[in-house]
Amino acid sequence: MSYPEWNPMGGGMRRGVLALLACCLLFSTGASAASAKKRNLVELIEQSDSILVGAVQSVTDGIDARGVPYTEVTLRVDEKLRGKQAGTTYTFRQFGLTAPRKMANGRTLMAVTPDGWPRYIKDERVVMFLHAPARLTGLQTAVGLEQGKLRISNNRVLSATDNEGLFEGVKVASGLLKQEEAAMLAKQRGAVDAGAFLGLVRRAVKENWVSQGRMKNER
Structure with a gap:
């Protein structure tokens, strides 16, 4: 990808190029070109610093003091499944x-x-699996990029990648799954029931299924 000369801080093309290179390398912990590979639900849970359910209140963009271009998203947080966020909104770049x-x-x-x-x-309802903010830039994005942002519509949950691979290789210990959750995990792609999905994630996080080996990635 190439960019024209730009000079948001008066430092000329060299500064602009350096800023772009830096932010591409440091935009978010664990988020890189390799993040485009398929992530299943175990990986989304395991690699997320925050898991939030809510609605997009605003979307703006800009260039920060270092010359890094960003999109700023503010969520109304209806439920926090994981994370240290306080309050009813959360903003990230x-x-x-x-x-x-x-x-x-x-x-x-x-x-x-x-x-x-x-x-x-704006106003779309989402489930967000978010990396921690990057240490140097503060930028943040979803685990697996667009795979870690799932939209809730008509009580169904769907990612931009059609949930492809979301449940592939996910194994849960016997007796833990409800009937509708077991049926959901058998799906290879497509929208799933929001109640079943959130219920499963809620219990898996609260009861530490992944760290305790009760929910495994066998892909």
């Missing part, structure tokens, strides 16, 4: 602008959110 931006020097900055990364729409 993901790498990339929502759309190309005209700069003061007349050039256009094309550093938009890369393909395969989550996109956000």
Whole structure:
């Protein structure tokens, strides 16, 4: 991917290029090009720092003081399944602008959110499996990129990747699953019941199924 010369802080092309390189390397803990590989539910739970259920209140973008382009998302938090977030809202920043931006020097900055990364729409209900914010940039994104953002609509849960691979290789100890949860885990792709999905994740996190080996990744 190439970008035109840009100068948000007055440091010239070199500073802009360095900022872009830095943020591409450091945008979020564990989120890299390799994150596009399929993640199943065990991996989403295991690798997430926060798991939030809520609705998108606002989506804005900008360029921070270091010259890093970002999209800022504020969620209304209806339920926190994991994480240290306090209050009824949570705001995080993901790498990339929502759309190309005209700069003061007349050039256009094309550093938009890369393909395969989550996109956000105001008022959509979501389940978010989030990495911890990156130490140097503070940027944050979903585990497995767009796989870690699931939309809730009509009481169904679906990712941008059609839930492909979400339950592949997921094994749960005998006696733990309800009938509707067992049926859900047998699905290879497609939307699933929100109540069954959230109920399973809620219990798996609260009772530490993954760390205790009661929920395993056998893929």
